[in-house]
Amino acid sequence: MKKLYAAGFTLALSFLASHHAFAQKTDQIIGGYTTLTFSSTFLDFTQESGITVTDLGGNALLNGIDILPGAQGAIDLQTGVTNVVFKGGLQAVYLGKVTVRVENLILHANETSSAITGDVIENGTLLGRQEIFVVNRNPDLSLPLQVKNGVLTLPTLSLGLSPNFVTQLSKIIGPLVNAGTVIATAAPIAVVVPDTPAAR
Secondary structure, X not given: OOOOOOOOOOOOOOOOOOOOOXXXXXXXXXXXXXXXXXXXXXXXXXXXXXXXXXXXXXOEOHHHEEEEOOOOEEEEOOOOOEEEEXXXXXXXXEXXXXXXXXXXXXXEEOOOOEEEEEEEEEOOXXXXXXXXXXXXXXXXXXXXXXXXXXXXXXXXXXXEEOHHHHHHHHHHHOOOOOOOOEEEEEEEEEEEEEOOHHHO
């Protein structure tokens, strides 16, 4: 099975498991973007708790939306196995004193589960890489994934905070939400080309 690799990019691609014995063929993701939209319920709760969620530049999320710009990565269209690194990220400021940043996000999707990990930084101190989001499978997805005119557009994916990240946040800023509770959706669009030496 050909190993997949990651290098810069697009949010989300969480895919249905395939139980067929396909020989994997890796295609390259060379650009695109993902629209990350937080639920109003989650944003209202964080605001009431003294937490402000912004992009990494400190800009407020207009209508709860953060755009994660294009990148590079790899995907197997037959199985949905994906490994992609995102540009951008998020930060949460608690009572104007504690800042938690999540950056260098990486999507890890295999044939049975999908998650997004990231570097967690508290007030400038790196706490390490942790699983941030659990990516829920979308029943509207079917395999193999279809690329049209070099573009792969996926149905909206739902994201919940992972148990480990919820525990970490609770230690820093207090109770937030239950692990697995859907707090955001992601709408990924990726530019995909066949894997060739010239595309690398």
